[in-house]
Amino acid sequence: QQQVKQSPQSLIVQKGGISIINCAYENTAFDYFPWYQQFPGKGPALLIAIRPDVSEKKEGRFTISFNKSAKQFSLHIMDSQPGDSATYFCAAGDNAGNMLTFGGGTRLMVKP
């Protein structure tokens, strides 16, 4: 099974709040879990990524939490800002190939 399920589809957060986006996967061969950020009219760009040898990775206000046993991972955006308003995609890949399977995307709106 190659599917990566992402939720919620859309999210509205007040400025300064925490945005949380969740993803779940089936394929236990996946060993690379990136998050991409896409602004309107632009292509997706890598935001942060994690491998399953750690349970959490933090870069500034962005944190990935990874639960290998549950086959779930999530993106937390602390102190959310209006400039974070974008569509976020989780993805998963394995070293057997070089392909990523993307989740359905979450449209985040951070209100001032």
Added chain:
Amino acid sequence: DAGVIQSPRHEVTEMGQEVTLRCKPISGHNSLFWYRQTMMRGLELLIYFNNNVPIDDSGMPEDRFSAKMPNASFSTLKIQPSEPRDSAVYFCASSLTTVLGEQYFGPGTRLTVT
């Protein structure tokens, strides 16, 4: 580096016409991906090239779609004949295959088929 370059940025065509989308990957990258993005289906991988060779084309929707990579610096995605349901944003991305990692996306081509 200028990043991944795609052309045209916008394409409007009539049903039945041939459409060719173009991509120039980042110099030195040896993997190239074509994706299609729609509201209904999200971001779908169409085809993946490694060292100019098609590795996985299972995402190509129909025989109307074809992709080529004649050299390391150029790829095309062709739709012939085009249909209204092909309307979408098509992205090209490139990466280094040495270790599974970041894919760099181009700005996309917005295709409208009327």
